[in-house]
Amino acid sequence: ETGVTQSPTHLIKTRGQQVTLRCSSQSGHNTVSWYQQALGQGPQFIFQYYREEENGRGNFPPRFSGLQFPNYSSELNVNALELDDSALYLCASSLADSSYEQYFGPGTRLTVT
Amino acid sequence: SQKIEQNSEALNIQEGKTATLTCNYTNYSPAYLQWYRQDPGRGPVFLLLIRENEKEKRKERLKVTFDTTLKQSLFHITASQPADSATYLCALGGDTGRRALTFGSGTRLQVQP
Numbered sequence: 390e391t392g393v394t395q396s397p398t399h400l401i402k403t404r405g406q407q408v409t410l411r412c413s414s415q416s417g418h419n420t421v422s423w424y425q426q427a428l429g430q431g432p433q434f435i436f437q438y439y440r441e442e443e444n445g446r447g448n449f450p451p452r453f454s455g456l457q458f459p460n461y462s463s464e465l466n467v468n469a470l471e472l473d474d475s476a477l478y479l480c481a482s483s484l485a486d487s488s489y490e491q492y493f494g495p496g497t498r499l500t501v502t
Numbered sequence: 503s504q505k506i507e508q509n510s511e512a513l514n515i516q517e518g519k520t521a522t523l524t525c526n527y528t529n530y531s532p533a534y535l536q537w538y539r540q541d542p543g544r545g546p547v548f549l550l551l552i553r554e555n556e557k558e559k560r561k562e563r564l565k566v567t568f569d570t571t572l573k574q575s576l577f578h579i580t581a582s583q584p585a586d587s588a589t590y591l592c593a594l595g596g597d598t599g600r601r602a603l604t605f606g607s608g609t610r611l612q613v614q615p
Contacts, residue, residue, distance in 0.1 A: 393545075422602060430607050431608055481545075489596070493547070496543075
């Protein structure tokens with residue numbers, strides 16, 4: 390088990406609503422990345438934060454936004470939820486200027502109805 | 503566009519045999535390639551990283567090869583065990599300054615006792 394935790398574990402929302410997902414990084418890790426994983430697919434990169442600044446973004450619309458806090462924990466916010474947003478949302482932490490492997494949390498399963 | 507291909511069909515093998523999984527990519531110049539294991543409902547777990555200037559990497563029963571000319575990586579599990587049954591994801595990274603990973607859709611391995 391990694392030291393990365395995510396909350397909540399499961400979430401059900403209605404189309405058009407907004408959601409906030411939370412992630413606590415592994416101790417000492419200063420970089421956090423968020424991924425979306427649809428059923429049967431590999432994780433897709435949403436964005437990455439390094440020392441509270443966005444440090445790269447994948448092909449996701451602006452209604453996906455994030456924050457990283459001074460303690461390196463992070464939030465993913467999704468506005469105007471769509472049915473296709475239903476997926477497993479994964480947070481991964483890593484240590485910049487060091488090894489490249491990422492440590493994933495257990496994910497948040499979001500269902501949009 | 504960038505594309506990573508892993509065999510979408512499940513790989514079924516007998517306990518004790520060697521499992522070989524393939525990862526092919528196009529339109530990509532990764533600085534490194536990683537393999538992750540993912541169990542149902544869990545986040546991916548890092549297994550091995552191999553850099554573009556390395557041909558082969560080993561860790562216990564795991565071996566990874568990386569051929570940047572063929573644009574292919576092979577992942578081997580020797581003396582496979584039922585506990586090795588999981589989905590294995592190939593991920594490429596390092597083509598940009600950030601540490602985002604581009605994942606394949608994974609191959610499900612089933613080891614029969």
